[in-house]
Amino acid sequence: MSKRGRFITLEGGEGVGKSTNVGFVAEWLEAQGLEVVCTREPGGTERGEAIRALLLDPAPQEPLHVDAELLLMFAARAQHLAEKILPALARGAWVVCDRFTDATFAYQGGGRGIAKERIAVLENFVQQGLSPDLTLLLDMPKEAAKQRLEVRLRDRHEQLDRFEQEQADFFQAVRDAYLARAEEAPERFAVIEAQHSLEEVQTQLRKTLSARVTAWR
Secondary structure (H helix, E strand, O other), X not given: OOOOOOEEEEEOOOOOOHHXXXXXXXXXXXXXXXXXXXXXXXXXXXXXXXXXXXHHOOOOOOOOOHHHHHHXXXXXXXXXXXXXXXXXXXXXXXXXXXXXXXXXXXHHHHHOOOOHHHHHHHHHHHHOOOOOOEEEEEEOOHHHHHHHHHHHXXXXXXXXXXXXXXXXXHHHHHHHHHHHHHHHOOOOEEEEEOOOOHHHHHHHHHHHHHHHHHHHO
């Protein structure tokens, strides 16, 4: 029977560099001889990606109620767990995921104002006790993150999605909620100062990964 794999998540608000650094983390782990499955939320499966498109649509025909948004997040997560994450962990692969349930507590909890207790009910129902082994929280002031996001969108000729269109107070609430989560679970979280250069950020990531992988082995 193979040893269970490890589950690593990258979290943070818009523009902090998660997508760039998910690839870096996966490549670093692969260089250690590990099988790595790289995925994202919401999404990760064909049905999950369809839900993602609905959640991010910047111009829907009708507003999306906050409760519907929350339930869609967990619907996508349930499919993601069943089809990709749990099978990968069971065969011994390491899963690197761009966002997971901490994002729900930050965005739907902090940003939308949904009570943590309501989110926790769905978390327990869908995840059955599963939690990441390590969460890398890329943190930076919202003003700097906004500037990076604007540059990225301009360079890629992309438009703001439904979440990116939110106002400054929403993103501050998201950041505050993330940092509160990190404070509540310091053994799981590693806060990465993401306002620095990419090289400096990846040095922080490398050090954290090296320490954790050594301890786990």
